[in-house]
Amino acid sequence: xxxxxxxxxxxxxxxxxxxxxxxxxxxxxxxxxxxxxxxxxxxxxxxxxxxxxxxxxxxxxxxxxxxxxxxxxxxxxxxxxxxxxxxxxxxxxxxxxxxxxxxxxxxxxxxxxxxxxxxxxxxxxxxxxxxxxxxxxxxxxx
Numbered sequence: 001x002x003x004x005x006x007x008x009x010x011x012x013x014x015x016x017x018x019x020x021x022x023x024x025x026x027x028x029x030x031x032x033x034x035x036x037x038x039x040x041x042x043x044x045x046x047x048x049x050x051x052x053x054x055x056x057x058x059x060x061x062x063x064x065x066x067x068x069x070x071x072x073x074x075x076x077x078x079x080x081x082x083x084x085x086x087x088x089x090x091x092x093x094x095x096x097x098x099x100x101x102x103x104x105x106x107x108x109x110x111x112x113x114x115x116x117x118x119x120x121x122x123x124x125x126x127x128x129x130x131x132x133x134x135x136x137x138x139x140x141x142x
Contacts, residue, residue, distance in 0.1 A: 022059065025049065029066035032074070 021042050028038035039049040053059050081089035094102040110118055 021052070022062070026062060026066045029063060030070050032070050035063065 021044065024042035025035075025038045028041040029035070033041060035049060036046045039046050044052075053063075078089050078093055082093060091102065095104070108121065113121070
């Protein structure tokens with residue numbers, strides 16, 4: 001039976017030394033999971049993982065290494081696809097490495113929008129962390 005912890009249930013200090021928890025977390029990270037998901041896969045919550053890290057500072061290096069190994073494997077898979085001529089993989093790689101140059105842009109003529117639509121677009125761009133693009137009719141627009 002799987003037992004779930006709630007965020008109010010801190011992990012005991014001795015649990016930081018439970019190798020089966022560490023192994024489960026590292027295995028999940030190697031497979032691409034986030035730390036939150038890796039903790040859940042091991043049967044603990046994110047707060048419990050933070051507690052483990054406080055009680056075992058060397059664990060941070062182990063988790064970072066697992067994350068780096070996963071990222072390296074994923075990057076190699078993308079590069080393999082690029083080398084095989086997959087333009088979508090190439091474009092995705094370029095867009096992530098240099099978003100300003102390669103990210104898809106949209107041009108919107110704000111003269112055809114309501115004020116509420118304009119505000120919604122600006123808020124969506126702000127949340128996405130992108131710069132507003134040209135307005136399709138004003139000087140300086142794209």
